[in-house]
Structures are given as structure tokens and as C-alpha cells.
Amino acid sequence: DQQVKQNSPSLSVQEGRISILNCDYTNSMFDYFLWYKKYPAEGPTFLISISSIKDKNEDGRFTVFLNKSAKHLSLHIVPSQPGDSAVYFCAASADSGSRLTFGEGTQLTVNP
Amino acid sequence: AAGVIQSPRHLIKEKRETATLKCYPIPRHDTVYWYQQGPGQDPQFLISFYEKMQSDKGSIPDRFSAQQFSDYHSELNMSSLELGDSALYFCASSSGTPNTEAFFGQGTRLTVV
Numbered sequence: 001d002q003q004v005k006q007n008s009p010s011l012s013v014q015e016g017r018i019s020i021l022n023c024d025y026t027n028s029m030f031d032y033f034l035w036y037k038k039y040p041a042e043g044p045t046f047l048i049s050i051s052s053i054k055d056k057n058e059d060g061r062f063t064v065f066l067n068k069s070a071k072h073l074s075l076h077i078v079p080s081q082p083g084d085s086a087v088y089f090c091a092a093s094a095d096s097g098s099r100l101t102f103g104e105g106t107q108l109t110v111n112p
Numbered sequence: 113a114a115g116v117i118q119s120p121r122h123l124i125k126e127k128r129e130t131a132t133l134k135c136y137p138i139p140r141h142d143t144v145y146w147y148q149q150g151p152g153q154d155p156q157f158l159i160s161f162y163e164k165m166q167s168d169k170g171s172i173p174d175r176f177s178a179q180q181f182s183d184y185h186s187e188l189n190m191s192s193l194e195l196g197d198s199a200l201y202f203c204a205s206s207s208g209t210p211n212t213e214a215f216f217g218q219g220t221r222l223t224v225v
Contacts, residue, residue: 032210032211034213034214036216041200041219041221042218042219043116043118043202043204043216043217043218043219044155044202044216045216046213046214046215046216049211049213051211089154089155098160098167098168099145099157099160099168099170100145100147100155100157100204100214101157102154102155102156103154104153104154105154
């Protein structure tokens with residue numbers, strides 16, 4: 001039972017353009033959502049998060065949007081850079097700070 | 113800034129052997145989580161500790177046990193290892209404050225042969 005789903009296993013964009021990574025969830029108890037970036041053989045690195053009381057959070061080139069009614073969130077990266085190439089995991093937790101449930105990940109490739 | 117430290121980084125064990133993975137959280141973080149990531153899979157939650165007490169339990173096999181010590185470091189003990197236990201094992205820590213992110217270590221790659 002995959003409670004957090006990232007339906008796109010891969011995404012390829014040109015340098016300087018926008019990257020949009022999507023994530024859907026089914027558990028209505030989730031109230032905190034995070035995006036992590038992961039390189040091979042390394043641990044996930046925290047990027048940005050959003051609480052369910054907000055619909056947008058921005059940090060530099062990264063913006064996360066949350067649509068609670070659709071149980072959908074997205075990560076926008078503008079402008080995309082080749083160094084952004086990595087696997088991006090969407091994660092969610094219930095009860096603010098409990099275990100994280102991860103999506104399957106999306107491999108982002110930013111081409112120079 | 114200090115990060116989450118995991119040791120060892122790599123471990124090779126034979127079937128039916130025992131392995132111990134260690135995790136040293138970020139200073140002043142009181143919550144530790146363990147995750148298992150199999151090849152091509154997303155990280156799966158195993159177990160967590162808050163203030164040295166088990167706080168949550170996920171899909172952790174009965175052959176595995178874990179604890180958090182008085183200095184907040186944690187150890188994951190894995191016995192009767194099976195080939196299917198080969199995976200990346202990540203530890204993460206957080207401050208335990210609501211709506212704060214968990215920070216992950218570099219992981220331990222366990223290979224069971």
C-alpha cells in the first residue's frame with residue numbers, strides 16, 4: 001500500500017528551465033511534507049518542507065506547493081542547474097514529526 | 113555543522129551472521145529513526161526512538177533489534193542475516209519538535225553473501 005506516490009520515475013529538463021516534480025498521497029492524516037534530494041550511495045539531503053496549514057513555501061530556487069483537497073504536492077526548481085541532477089524523494093508524516101513515509105523517487109536530469 | 117554519523121559505511125556479512133550498525137545523531141537531537149532502502153526502492157521505516165524509548169515501529173523483522181543509549185546514539189542489531197537483508201540502512205535524527213525535518217546520515221551499505 002503505497003501511501004505516497006511519485007508517478008514519474010524520471011524527468012529530464014534543460015538547464016535554466018523549470019523542473020516540476022509531483023507527488024500524491026492517500027493518507028489524510030499526513031500533515032507535514034518534505035522533499036529530499038539523494039545522490040547515489042549518500043543519505044537523503046533535506047531540501048524543503050511544508051506544513052498542511054500552508055499551501056506554498058519558498059526557499060531560493062525551490063518552491064513547494066500543497067493542494068490538500070487534491071492530496072497533491074509539487075516541487076518547482078527554477079532555474080534548474082546541472083548540479084540539481086539527483087533522485088528526489090517526496091516524504092510525508094502524520095502527527096508532526098513522526099516517521100516519514102517516502103514516495104518511490106523521481107530521477108531528475110538537468111542537461112547543460 | 114555536525115551531521116548524523118553512521119558506522120560502518122560498508123559491511124559484508126555471510127548468511128546467518130550478526131551485524132551491528134551504529135548511528136550518532138546530530139548534537140541535541142533526541143529522536144533517531146532507522147530506515148532500510150533496498151535496491152531501486154524507496155526508504156522504508158524500521159523503528160524510531162525518542163529520549164531513549166522506542167517511539168514507533170515499522171516493518172522491522174523480529175531478527176532485528178535496536179536501542180538508543182544515554183548519549184542518544186543508537187545501534188541496530190541484525191541477527192540470522194539473510195540475503196534479502198542486503199540494503200542501504202539509513203539513520204536519521206531530529207529535534208523532536210513538531211514540524212521539523214529529519215536529517216539523514218550517509219548510510220551503511222550491508223551486503224549479505
